[in-house]
Amino acid sequence: MFIFETVNDKKYIKKVQRKAFKKLSWIYIIMSLLLITFGILAIVFKDNNNDVNFGISIIVFGCLFTPICIGLSMFINFSITKASPYIGDDVKVTLTFDENAMNLEIAKVNSFENGFKVIYDFIKKVIVEKNSYIIYTTNTRQYYILDKSCLVQGTTEDFESFLKDKIGPKLIYKN
Numbered sequence: 001m002f003i004f005e006t007v008n009d010k011k012y013i014k015k016v017q018r019k020a021f022k023k024l025s026w027i028y029i030i031m032s033l034l035l036i037t038f039g040i041l042a043i044v045f046k047d048n049n050n051d052v053n054f055g056i057s058i059i060v061f062g063c064l065f066t067p068i069c070i071g072l073s074m075f076i077n078f079s080i081t082k083a084s085p086y087i088g089d090d091v092k093v094t095l096t097f098d099e100n101a102m103n104l105e106i107a108k109v110n111s112f113e114n115g116f117k118v119i120y121d122f123i124k125k126v127i128v129e130k131n132s133y134i135i136y137t138t139n140t141r142q143y144y145i146l147d148k149s150c151l152v153q154g155t156t157e158d159f160e161s162f163l164k165d166k167i168g169p170k171l172i173y174k175n
Helices: 010-044 049-083 156-170
Strands: 002-007 091-097 101-108 112-119 123-128 132-137 143-147 151-153 171-173
Touching: 002 143, 002 156, 010 049, 010 143, 091 156, 123 156, 156 171
Parallel strands: 123 171
Antiparallel strands: 002 091, 002 151, 091 101, 101 112, 123 132, 132 143
């Protein structure tokens, strides 16, 4: 059995948000480039002055699209984070890996306890980084980042060997 204990503090949440924003940023940038390209095409293949004005408007919107979307995403994420009872220095998270499943327990001092179990068949992949593990479940939007320093029972070498036995090729090493 392997046990990780951590807290859902602001440091952890920033790490998770940074990972999410990397993915979102690429989507926003691609959308901006498509809008700018569409605007340029409208200007190049113009039939009248309205097409030029439309093309310029689309180019300006394309240039503003990424910063506006990132700003909105950060504001929404900040609002959700601030309102969530699952985030704070007093929220303890325990992940236990036994022979059958990964068990997650979340507890806030004098407030609540919550938990669930994920059997290993429902783990999509585990990425092993220098200082952490990123565990993705079959819901691709749900993942857990575990610092290796939070392992309180077992060793990282034994844990990686255990994961290799349980999930096989879904264990990915990343430098």
